[in-house]
Each structure stands twice: as C-alpha cells, then as structure tokens.
Amino acid sequence: MTPKLKIILLTPITLILMLAIKLFIPAEENVKTEKEYLWTLKTHNPDKFDIIIMGDSRIYRGISPEYLTKKLPETTAINLGFSSAGFSNLYFNFAEKKLKKESKNKVILIGISPHSLTPSALKNEELKSYLNKSKTDVFKIISLANVYKTANSIMPSQIINNLSFTNKQYKKYNQEFYTNGWVKSSNEKPNINIALYKYKNIFTNNKVSEEAINNLSIQINKWTKKGIKVICFRPPSTIEMEQLEDSLSGYNESEISRKIITNGGYWININSKNYVSYDGSHLHYESAIKLSEKLGLNIKELLNQRNSNLTKERF
Amino acid sequence: MIFNSIEFLIFGLLFFVAWPYFKKQNQRRWVFLTFMSFIFYGWWDWRFLFLIIGSGLIDYFCGLAITKYPLKKRLLLIISLIGNLGSLSVFKYSTFFANIADDICQWFNINSHFSTSIPEFAIILPVGISFYTFQSLSYTIDIYRGRLKPTNQIFHFFSYLSMFPQLVAGPIIRARDLLAQLQTDRIASPIQKWNGIKLIAFGLFQKVVLADNLSYFIDSAFEGKGNISGSPYWWTVTIAFAFQIYCDFSGYSLIARGLAKYIGYHFKMNFNHPYLAKNLKMFWERWHISLSTWFRDYVYIPMGGSAKGFYFGIVFMWITMILSGLWHGANYTFIIWGGLHALFLTIERFTKLKKRITNLGFGSLAAMITFIQVCIGWVYFRAYNYHQANDIIAHMFNFSNLSLSFISTYFDNLFYLWIAIIIEICVSLRRKYSSIYTFYKKYNLDIIMVALAIAMSIFMRGEGKQFIYFQF
Numbered sequence: 001m002t003p004k005l006k007i008i009l010l011t012p013i014t015l016i017l018m019l020a021i022k023l024f025i026p027a028e029e030n031v032k033t034e035k036e037y038l039w040t041l042k043t044h045n046p047d048k049f050d051i052i053i054m055g056d057s058r059i060y061r062g063i064s065p066e067y068l069t070k071k072l073p074e075t076t077a078i079n080l081g082f083s084s085a086g087f088s089n090l091y092f093n094f095a096e097k098k099l100k101k102e103s104k105n106k107v108i109l110i111g112i113s114p115h116s117l118t119p120s121a122l123k124n125e126e127l128k129s130y131l132n133k134s135k136t137d138v139f140k141i142i143s144l145a146n147v148y149k150t151a152n153s154i155m156p157s158q159i160i161n162n163l164s165f166t167n168k169q170y171k172k173y174n175q176e177f178y179t180n181g182w183v184k185s186s187n188e189k190p191n192i193n194i195a196l197y198k199y200k201n202i203f204t205n206n207k208v209s210e211e212a213i214n215n216l217s218i219q220i221n222k223w224t225k226k227g228i229k230v231i232c233f234r235p236p237s238t239i240e241m242e243q244l245e246d247s248l249s250g251y252n253e254s255e256i257s258r259k260i261i262t263n264g265g266y267w268i269n270i271n272s273k274n275y276v277s278y279d280g281s282h283l284h285y286e287s288a289i290k291l292s293e294k295l296g297l298n299i300k301e302l303l304n305q306r307n308s309n310l311t312k313e314r315f
Numbered sequence: 316m317i318f319n320s321i322e323f324l325i326f327g328l329l330f331f332v333a334w335p336y337f338k339k340q341n342q343r344r345w346v347f348l349t350f351m352s353f354i355f356y357g358w359w360d361w362r363f364l365f366l367i368i369g370s371g372l373i374d375y376f377c378g379l380a381i382t383k384y385p386l387k388k389r390l391l392l393i394i395s396l397i398g399n400l401g402s403l404s405v406f407k408y409s410t411f412f413a414n415i416a417d418d419i420c421q422w423f424n425i426n427s428h429f430s431t432s433i434p435e436f437a438i439i440l441p442v443g444i445s446f447y448t449f450q451s452l453s454y455t456i457d458i459y460r461g462r463l464k465p466t467n468q469i470f471h472f473f474s475y476l477s478m479f480p481q482l483v484a485g486p487i488i489r490a491r492d493l494l495a496q497l498q499t500d501r502i503a504s505p506i507q508k509w510n511g512i513k514l515i516a517f518g519l520f521q522k523v524v525l526a527d528n529l530s531y532f533i534d535s536a537f538e539g540k541g542n543i544s545g546s547p548y549w550w551t552v553t554i555a556f557a558f559q560i561y562c563d564f565s566g567y568s569l570i571a572r573g574l575a576k577y578i579g580y581h582f583k584m585n586f587n588h589p590y591l592a593k594n595l596k597m598f599w600e601r602w603h604i605s606l607s608t609w610f611r612d613y614v615y616i617p618m619g620g621s622a623k624g625f626y627f628g629i630v631f632m633w634i635t636m637i638l639s640g641l642w643h644g645a646n647y648t649f650i651i652w653g654g655l656h657a658l659f660l661t662i663e664r665f666t667k668l669k670k671r672i673t674n675l676g677f678g679s680l681a682a683m684i685t686f687i688q689v690c691i692g693w694v695y696f697r698a699y700n701y702h703q704a705n706d707i708i709a710h711m712f713n714f715s716n717l718s719l720s721f722i723s724t725y726f727d728n729l730f731y732l733w734i735a736i737i738i739e740i741c742v743s744l745r746r747k748y749s750s751i752y753t754f755y756k757k758y759n760l761d762i763i764m765v766a767l768a769i770a771m772s773i774f775m776r777g778e779g780k781q782f783i784y785f786q787f
Contacts, residue, residue: 001759003509010512014766021774032778140321151773156730 025154033152034177037145042080042181043130044138048100051077051299053181055111056085056121058235062111062283065180067292071300075105079181082130086121087112087216094131099228105303106228109295110216111235114251115202117212184285187278192238195281199241203248213256217263224264229302232260236272236291237281268298316358318570319523319776326355327574334578339500345470348497352479356442359483363441366402367477373398374451375472378458378465388459395455399448406441409433411645443483445642449609451476454490456613463491471497478580480571484564486585486605493580501579511577513765518569520768525735526563527777529555532728537697543724545716549707551729553690556697558735561590564603590689591743593681594669595660598689606642610635629664633657643696648704652695659688731777 001009051072053063060081069075080095087110099106115121133141141148176184220230234242234253245251257267275287283291316322330351337347357364377395381388404412413429420427454476457463466472475493503511536543536552568585575582589601599607611620615635621628633654640653663669669681691708698704722729745751755761 001762003505006509006759006762007505007512009762010765013762014769017766017770018773021770144321153776154774155727156775157727 021154025159031175031177033145033148037141037148038177038179038181039082039126039130040133040138040141041179042078043094043127044133044142047078047098048103049076049078049098050100050103050105051075051107051109052095052098053077053079053081053109053111054085054087054091054095055081055235056113056116057081057083058113058237058282059085059111060181061183061185062235062288062291063109063295064178064182064184064288064292066178066182067289068109068296068299070293071296072105072303076100077180081111081181082124083126084115084121084124085127086116086118086124087212087219088122088124089215089219090131091124091127092219094127096223107299107303108223108228108230109299110230110232112216112232112256113235114208114245114249115199117208117216117251117256118203118206118249119209119212120202120206122209122212182288184288185278185282186284190278190284192240192277192280194279195237195277196240196244199244199281200248203245207248208250208252213259217259220260220265221263229299230260230265231268231295231299231302232257232265233268233270233295236270236275236277236283236287238277239272241277241280242272266302268295270294316355318567319519322358326351326358331577338578341498341500342468342470344500345468345474345497348474348479349470349477352474352477352482355479356477356482359442360439366406366441366444367447368473370399370402370448370451371473371476374455374476375465375469377455378472379467381455381458382465392455392459395452399452403444403448406439406444408641408645446485446487447476447482449606449642450487450490453487453609453613457489457491463494466494478575480574481582484567484571485603486568486571486582487609488582488605492583496580503577503579507576507579511573511575513761514569514573514576516573516765516768516772518566518571518573519772520566521562521569522566523772523776524768525731526559526566528731528775529559529562529728529735530777532725533559533697537699537703543718543721544710545718545721546711546714547717547719548721549710550690551721551732553694553707553711555729555732557590557686557690557693558732560693560696561586562735588739588742590686590739591682591746592685593673593678594685595656595663595688598685599656606639610639614638625664629661632660636660647701648695648698651701651704652692655688655692655695659692 051065051068053059053065053068055063058081060079060083063079063081065077065079069077078098080098082091085091095108099108172188174184174186174188178184220232223230246253260267270291275291276284277287278284316326333347338344353364353367356367374395377391377398381391384391410430410433413433416429417427420429454463454465454472458465466475471494474497475488475490478488478493481488533552533556534540536548565586572582572585583605585604587601587604589598592598592601615631618631618634619627620631623631636653636657637650638653640649640651640656643649643652669684672678672681672684694707694711695701695704698707745755
C-alpha cells in the first residue's frame with residue numbers, strides 16, 4: 001500500500017473505528033466533563049436567584065433547588081455547593097453576587113458541616129479553581145460542552161463493565177448532574193463506613209476554627225441587616241458520622257446555632273435518623289429530595305411569617 | 316498554546332492552509348515561520364516574547380561579529396554566554412539562589428531577605444526558557460568553534476530559533492542541522508507526510524491517553540491525598556511516574572517531529588525507548604537525546620571528556636550530570652537526581668556489572684536493574700523536596716506493608732500503566748524478532764495503529780494537562 005493511499009484511507013478507517021466505539025460502548029455521562037461544564041456554568045452564569053444554597057459536597061448532593069422551591073411559587077434557587085467548601089469571605093462575596101437584588105424574598109440557606117469550618121476548607125480550592133478560570137476557558141467549556149460530551153472520555157472500567165455479561169461489578173456510583181447545582185447521587189453498593197475512616201484522618205490536624213465561626217456570624221449579621229434571611233442547619237449524614245465529628249472536629253452544634261441566632265440568623269434542627277446516606281457522609285437522592293422538601297416548607301413558613309413578630313429562634 | 320488544545324487545532328489549520336503560499340520564497344517563508352511561532356509562544360504570555368527576541372538578537376549579532384572580528388571572538392562569546400545564561404539565572408534560578416543565600420546567612424546568624432526581595436517578574440518562569448536558551452547558545456558556540464557559518468538573514472535565524480513545533484519543549488535542534496534545511500523550499504514526499512502523521516498520532520496517544528491518565532494517581536500520591544501506604548503502592552507510583560514523564564515528554568517530541576516532517580523538515584529522534592536500555596550509559600543515549608548530546612558536546616567534551624584519563628572522566632561526568640540536573644529545575648531535588656545518576660554511572664564504570672550480566676545472556680535482568688535505578692532517581696525528580704523523596708524511598712524498601720488495596724481504587728489509572736508497559740514489551744519483541752516486524756509491514760498494520768491511536772486519543776483521553784517539560 002502506498003503512503004498516499006494510507007493517508008487517504010486513514011480518515012475513513014478512523015471514523016469507522018470511532019463509530020464502532022460509540023456503538024459498542026454506550027455513552028455514559030462522564031462525571032468530570034459534566035461537572036466541569038455545570039460548575040463553570042454555576043460559577044460564571046450571570047443569572048440571579050431568590051434563594052442561594054451554600055455548603056460543601058453534602059449540600060450539592062443533599063439539596064435539590066427544584067424540590068426546595070416546589071411549594072414556593074415564582075421563587076428561583078441555585079445550589080452553590082462546592083467540594084470541601086469553607087465559609088470564607090471569598091465564598092460569601094461570590095454567593096451574595098448571585099442574589100437577585102430586586103427579590104422580596106432573599107434567602108441564603110447554609111449547610112454548616114464540621115469540615116466547612118476547618119482551615120483546610122477555608123482555602124476553598126475548588127471554588128477558587130472555577131473563579132480563576134480565564135474568560136477563554138469559560139467560553140470554551142460552556143460553548144463547546146456538546147462537543148466534549150459527544151467525545152466523552154471512556155473509562156477502562158466502563159469498557160470492562162460493558163464487556164462483562166455477569167454482574168456489573170465496576171458500576172457502583174451513580175451521579176446525575178443538574179443545572180441548578182444538585183447532584184442526584186446513589187451507590188449500588190452502599191457502605192456507611194467508607195467516609196468514617198476518611199474523616200478520622202481529615203480531623204487529625206484540622207479542627208473547627210473559632211475564627212471561622214465568628215466570621216460566619218459577622219457575615220450573617222451583615223446579611224440580616226441588608227434584609228436577607230439567613231437559614232442555617234447541620235447537613236444530615238449518619239448518627240455514627242455525627243458522633244465521630246462531634247468527638248474529633250470540635251464542632252459544637254448548640255454553640256454554633258446560638259451564635260447564628262444571636263446574629264439574626266435562623267437555625268433548623270435536622271435529625272440524621274430520618275435520612276439515608278450511601279457512604280456515611282452524603283445523602284441518597286431520595287433522602288436529598290425529602291430534605292429539600294422539608295427545608296422548602298421551613299422557608300415558606302418563615303417567609304409567610306415575615307411580617308409577624310417572629311422571634312429569631314429555632315424552628 | 317499546547318498541542319492537545321482547541322487553540323492549537325485552529326492555529327494548525329491556519330498554518331497548514333497558509334504554508335504552501337509562504338514556503339516557496341526564502342524571506343517569506345522565514346518571516347511566516349517566525350510570525351506564527353511568535354503567535355504560538357505569545358499565546359501563553361506575549362510579554363515573554365521580548366525575552367526570546369532579546370536573547371536571540373544577542374546571539375544573532377554576536378554570531379555575525381565573531382566572523383567579522385576573529386580577534387575578539389572570545390569576548391563576543393562571553394557576551395553571548397552572559398546574555399543567555401544571565402536571563403536563565405534571573406528567570407529560572409534567582410529564587411533558588413536567593414534561598415541558598417538566605418540559608419547560608421542564617422547559619423552565620425545574619426538576618427537576610429534575599430528571597431523576598433526578588434522582583435515579581437523574575438519569579439515567573441517563562442515557558443521553555445531552558446530549551447530555547449540552549450538552542451541559541453549552541454549557535455554562537457558553533458560559530459566560535461568555526462563549525463558553523465552565521466546567517467546574515469535575521470528572519471532566517473529567528474525561524475530557526477523559534478520554530479514553533481519544538482520551541483517550548485524541544486528537541487533542542489542544532490543550528491547546523493536546521494539552518495541549512497530552512498534555506499530551501501522543502502517538499503515533503505508522501506512517505507514523509509505519512510511518517511509525520513504517524514508521529515503526531517503516536518505522540519498524541521502517548522500524551523493524552525497514557526501520560527494524562529496516569530497523572531491523577533501520581534498527583535494524589537505526591538500530594539498525600541491517597542492516604543495509602545506500603546511498598547507495592549510506592550513502587551507502583553514510582554513506576555507510573557517513570558512512564559508518565561516518558562510518555563509526556565516523548566509524546567511532545569513525537570508531535571514536534573511529526574509536525575516538522577509534515578512540512579518537509581527533519582528533527583533528530585529525541586527518545587529511543589530508554590526503559591529498554593541495559594545500562595545507564597545506554598539509557599542516556601536514548602533519553603532526551605538532544606539534551607544529552609548537547610551536554611556531551613558543549614560541557615563534557617570541552618572539559619576533557621574521557622580523553623584525560625579514567626578518573627578525570629568520572630569527575631567531568633559528575634559535573635555534567637549535576638549541571639543536567641540543575642538544567643531541569645531550580646531545586647535541590649534535581650541536583651540530587653543528577654548526582655544519583657552520576658553515582659550509578661560511576662559504579663557502572665567501575666564494576667561493569669551490567670555488561671557482564673548482559674554478556675552472560677541475562678540482558679533483561681540488566682535492563683530491569685537499570686530501570687530500578689532510573690526509578691529511584693525519578694522519586695527525587697518528582698518529589699516536592701528531598702525530605703519527601705527520602706520518605707518515599709524508605710517506604711519503597713520497607714516491606715512490612717504489602718497491601719495491594721490501591722489497585723481497585725485506582726483501577727482506571729493503572730490500566731494505562733499496563734498499556735504503557737505492554738507497548739514497551741511489544742517494541743522490545745519487535746526488535747528481537749524480525750518476523751513480527753515483517754508481519755507488521757506486510758499487512759500494513761501501521762494504518763490500523765494510527766487510526767486506533769487517534770480514536771483512543773479522542774475517547775480515552777485523560778484530564779488535560781500541560782506538558783511536564785514546559786516548566787524546564
């Protein structure tokens with residue numbers, strides 16, 4: 001075969017091969033591509049909302065803005081949760097800019113996990129990585145999303161999974177990303193002990209910072225003065241995880257809630273017993289929906305009572 | 316601009332569409348190549364274009380003056396060396412040297428702030444500075460030695476110095492190889508074009524499929540995110556890094572050579588399956604060949620090489636290896652890396668053990684020993700500091716924890732390590748048994764391989780990363 005013929009034949013052969021790959025290995029959502037696109041979108045999209053949801057991965061997996069606003073007509077919400085997010089000024093400023101200025105029902109819903117108050121979380125590395133993306137990168141990621149999705153990168157485990165006629169042993173973790181910031185998550189083989197080991201290490205040299213709690217309280221005070229309702233809660237996980245966090249992280253829920261209420265915020269008590277986690281840290285999507293609906297009702301109750309003489313105390 | 320980016324795809328299309336028009340006439344060709352190469356480089360940060368232009372102009376005029384004023388040629392060479400090594404010192408080594416100065420002052424209880432007094436612009440490392448500085452230096456040194464005639468066409472010189480395929484990560488091309496090629500309108504034959512396409516496809520595969528897919532596993536380990544330990548784990552991390560850096564850098568070199576070949580130019584091979592080497596000397600004849608030969612021709616041999624006797628040869632080799640380490644980065648870890656290679660080479664010269672093993676018919680064992688030595692060196696090369704490297708080495712040789720649990724956690728990454736190892740084994744077998752090569756040729760399997768490499772680069776690409784050698 002002459003080199004010229006090889007050059008001519010290369011394109012059709014490559015296309016046939018690509019088609020074969022697409023046919024035999026069904027397209028599965030690529031988590032990285034999907035997350036990169038949606039996280040870039042939620043960071044750089046100029047849209048504004050009535051309700052802003054803040055927190056770490058427990059929040060972006062645990063609260064669906066769609067179910068949260070189900071009983072709140074004409075109210076928009078976005079989940080601005082980021083992996084290992086911490087309550088620093090960078091995060092506060094970013095979140096506040098996403099609030100609809102003209103809204104009469106401005107609400108900031110904050111899920112305060114013990115980790116979100118630690119020095120490592122305060123670095124907000126994931127949030128920073130998205131905020132620091134250049135305009136060219138943002139343009140590329142958003143405008144070429146469909147191209148990237150068509151040419152989704154395939155994992156070797158995915159190939160083995162497709163070739164395997166027996167149990168789909170490698171497919172365990174299911175994640176569905178939504179434009180409103182929620183990640184519908186579940187695991188076919190749930191194990192609530194997975195996160196426990198990880199969290200034991202996380203809190204070894206990384207405890208809840210008193211400074212972070214005070215900074216959060218100050219910010220809540222500022223927001224309240226601006227007429228923004230700030231509602232806080234501890235994201236549910238498992239009883240075992242809460243016990244571990246309480247013993248290792250230095251998280252004192254009653255003290256934190258007291259400071260928040262003193263500074264004009266609201267505190268909602270959530271009982272982890274009522275929810276199911278698939279890894280000991282994050283909620284199964286059915287529980288996430290349940291939690292979102294509960295919080296939605298709490299917000300509705302609060303907004304309906306805004307003209308009454310409601311004292312700022314626990315729900 | 317990196318090869319595996321949308322920007323480069325657009326840039327490449329524009330270049331190849333316009334190239335046939337510009338290539339026919341010398342001046343037009345040089346100006347076009349220089350202009351496009353500057354766009355390619357300036358895409359990263361246009362301000363650093365002044366650096367290439369500045370050091371290029373020094374060498375261009377020094378080159379001309381050396382021929383015109385032979386009596387002052389030593390002075391002119393010193394000017395060129397100061398210009399090039401000066402900018403390299405400022406932009407690459409100033410922080411490192413300042414830290415050393417601070418450390419020394421601290422020993423003598425003197426309060427110093429050298430490292431914090433460095434101007435901000437000098438802290439940023441311009442991409443590929445070590446590559447183009449060495450390329451530019453070889454031009455004046457060759458003229459000084461009377462081995463090269465300077466060009467009096469400024470764009471001819473700059474098209475050589477800044478030619479975009481190899482500008483930021485090599486291969487380091489010698490002026491006497493490329494200037495002559497740039498003097499004519501070179502028409503690439505169909506076989507050259509096919510070979511160019513092959514090199515680009517295989518280079519892309521090495522970079523985006525193998526190197527990029529391994530990066531997550533390696534980064535997690537060195538950043539301590541894995542929370543895993545044990546000897547098998549750290550050996551796997553080290554071997555994975557050996558293949559990551561090889562595939563990353565060799566991938567870049569292949570793409571650069573392929574792009575040049577497609578337009579009719581020839582860059583020498585930069586990697587020749589170094590992990591199949593049966594001793595370290597052979598390894599250095601196969602790893603980053605353009606840099607090894609640069610150090611051989613401009614450092615080792617001018618010092619005296621092996622001509623001044625066995626022991627002097629070893630001293631010169633140590634100096635060369637440590638300088639080579641320093642070339643890679645301004646950190647003690649790189650110096651230790653160079654020193655370790657020098658130490659292993661010294662042992663090799665004294666004992667000739669691997670040669671004896673090979674002669675006994677155990678070539679694979681010699682290759683394995685060499686690979687282990689190279690891997691130990693890579694730990695220092697990759698580690699953030701020598702304390703971390705020492706810890707990792709200790710873990711590697713502490714066989715009390717033999718856990719293999721990490722394999723399932725990083726299955727998707729380690730799959731590519733197996734692919735990389737299998738490819739090297741296939742290459743070794745193909746070299747050993749000519750029948751495999753004949754079969755490959757007879758059935759034109761190269762076209763299937765190229766198509767597979769392209770398809771895998773699209774569907775099995777890893778997380779987009781910059782080429783590792785850009786930082787050098």
